[in-house]
Amino acid sequence: MKTYFLPVLLSVLVTPSPAGAAQPLQVIGYSGYLGEWELTATVAETTSGSTPEYSGPLTMKHVGICTQDGPEEKTGALRFRISTASSRLNAIISVAGVECTYAGQLSDSYSGTMNCPGRQGVPLKLWVK
Known part of the structure; x- marks a missing residue:
C-alpha cells in the first residue's frame, strides 16, 4: 500500500469500500499556508445511506x-461526509477542545479551508484512501 504525501497544504483521498465491507479509511493531509501541519487519521463508517458519515481519531503534527x-x-477527532453528487467533503475537526469546520472540493485531493472559531481560515488538503 502506498502513502501519498505532498509538501503542500492538507489533503484526503477517498476510496469507498465495497457494499457490506466496513473497512477503515486512512486520511492524510497537510494544513497551513506552507503545509506546516501534517494530519493523519483512521476513520470508520458510522452511518450508512446515500451520504455515509465517517469518524475516528486524528493526529496533527507540526512539521x-x-x-x-x-x-x-496534537490529537483529536475527525468526522466527515462525502457527497458523490457534488464531489465535496464536509468535515468537523476537533483538536484540543476546539471544533473547526472544513469544506473541500475534489480535484487531485480535497482542497478547501479549515475554519476555527476566532481564527482566520487556513488551507487544508486531504486524501482519503
Whole structure:
C-alpha cells in the first residue's frame, strides 16, 4: 500500500469500500499556508445511506522548519461526509477542545479551508484512501 504525501497544504483521498465491507479509511493531509501541519487519521463508517458519515481519531503534527525540541503533536477527532453528487467533503475537526469546520472540493485531493472559531481560515488538503 502506498502513502501519498505532498509538501503542500492538507489533503484526503477517498476510496469507498465495497457494499457490506466496513473497512477503515486512512486520511492524510497537510494544513497551513506552507503545509506546516501534517494530519493523519483512521476513520470508520458510522452511518450508512446515500451520504455515509465517517469518524475516528486524528493526529496533527507540526512539521514546519521552525519546530524546536521536536515536532509539536496534537490529537483529536475527525468526522466527515462525502457527497458523490457534488464531489465535496464536509468535515468537523476537533483538536484540543476546539471544533473547526472544513469544506473541500475534489480535484487531485480535497482542497478547501479549515475554519476555527476566532481564527482566520487556513488551507487544508486531504486524501482519503
